[in-house]
Amino acid sequence: MIDAGTVYFVGSGPGDPDLITLRAKKLVETADVIVYSGSLLNPEILKFAKKNAELIDAALIDRERIYEILRDSTKQGKLAIRFHDGDPSLFSTIREQIDKLERDQLHCKVVPGITALLAAASELNTELTLPGITQTIIITRAESRTPVPERERIAELGKHGATIAFYLSIHLISEIVNELLSGGVYNTKTPAVVVFRATWKDQIIVRGELGNIVSQTRKAKITKTAIVIVGDALAPRKYEFSKVYDPKFTHGFRKASN
Secondary structure, three states: OOOOOEEEEEEOEOOOHHHOOHHHHHHHHHOOEEEEOOOOOOHHHHHHOOOOOEEEEHHHOOHHHHHHHHHHHHHOOOOEEEEEOEOOOOOOOHHHHHHHHHHOOOEEEEEOOOOHHHHHHHHHOOOOOEOOOEOOEEEEOOOOOOOOOHHHOHHHHHOOOOEEEEOOOHHHHHHHHHHHHHOOOOOOOOEEEEEEOOOOOOOEEEEEEOOOHHHHHHHOOOOOOEEEEEOHHHOOOOOOOOOOOOOOOOEOOEOOOO
C-alpha cells in the first residue's frame, strides 16, 4: 500500500523502461511530486508519471532544496518520491536525505531497482561469480573529488583477484588500470569490459583486457555514464561446475544419484 505520509526513495533500474519494478512503476504513476536524477535517469521512464505530476530535475538544485521539496510536499499531504537511477543503495546520497527527513518525524522507504552492474552482466550473458575463479564481487569507485579510504585503494582491492566493478569512474579508466596492475594479481591479459548505458537503446559494449581496454574505450569515445568491470569471470578459460547441481552431490532437497 502506498502511504502519502511516506517519502519514497525509488530505484528506476538501469535505463530500459521494461526493467523498472512493478512497485516503482506504481509509485511513479501515483506520485504528485517526482524529484528525479535528470543527468542519469532515462527520461522515457518519466512517461509513467501522471499528467499533473510536478517533475523536478535534481541535477539543477542542491541537497538542501531537494530535502525541502520532499519535506514540504509530504507535509502538505502530497505523495513525493526521490527517483534515482539504478538502485538507491549505491552511490545515491540517500543517507543524508533520510537522516534529515526522519529528524522531521517523516517516515522514509527505499524501493530497490536493478543496478548497472547487474544490468551490464545480463547484457554480457555472463555470471560474475564462478566456482574455481571467484566467489566475490567488489563494487567501488575511483578517487576523484570524492575521497576513498586508504584501505580501499584500487591496488589493495585488486589483490583479491575478484570480479571488480567501478561506478562513476570511466573518466579515470587509465588510472584504474595502472592501479590494478600495480596490485600484482591482475595482469595485462585480465579480461575487462566497459558498458556504456547498459540496457539503453544506445548501449555500447567494449570488450578487452587490461592491456588494451583504455585505448579501446577512448576509440569508442566513452567518457561518462558507463561501468567498468574487471576479472577472470568475464572470459573464463576454465571453471568448476556447481556442486549444487552435481548428480553426485546430496543436499536438503535432493539425494545424489548412483
